[in-house]
Amino acid sequence: MMAGPGRAGGPPGDLDTAIAAAKLGLVPVRTDMFDLGGLHLTSGAGRRLELFVSIDDFMLGGERYSVPSELVPVMLDVSRTTANGYALRLRFTAGVSGPCMRCLEEATPAIPVESREVSQPGESDQLRSPYLEGEVLDLHGWARDALALSLPAKLLCQPDCAGLCPVCGANMNTAGSEHGHEPAPDPRWAKLSEIRFE
């Protein structure tokens, strides 16, 4: 059996997988397209693969975000269904980098991703994966879309980021709890002060 770069073993941790791959003398390489047919799975059989993907930069809320790791380790479970189909599960954790949506400082949240696809040739369109062309899996496109669908509503530098002061724009994470401003004088008081009741 051929030892491909995706068969390093061990958990899908960035470092663990890289170390395991190094021990086996394997240089991790990214997989964009993966030919499931090459696995020669019989009906009902399954395989777990550890592969590496790269994920393109993306724009969100007018800001650019990236996944700096060139090689994101992913775990791909492939099951051959009866009737020549595939049931697929993709899992990985992507370290995203970009501006915090509250305070604009650098945010590097780790986003867990899990996605499933089923493809059953000859069935309705619902059972056709957009990422499978014949038996060739578009792992690059699937990983990108799966991450996009797993993103939280706000990408933050920390879950309880205090954001910016609405008055002066100071970063409230570092400004200290004393940070505050005298309330602006209510313009109505100025008017009142001009009036003199006899």
Ligand SMILES: [Zn+2]
């Ligand atoms: Zn923040």
Ligand SMILES: [Zn+2]
């Ligand atoms: Zn302020």
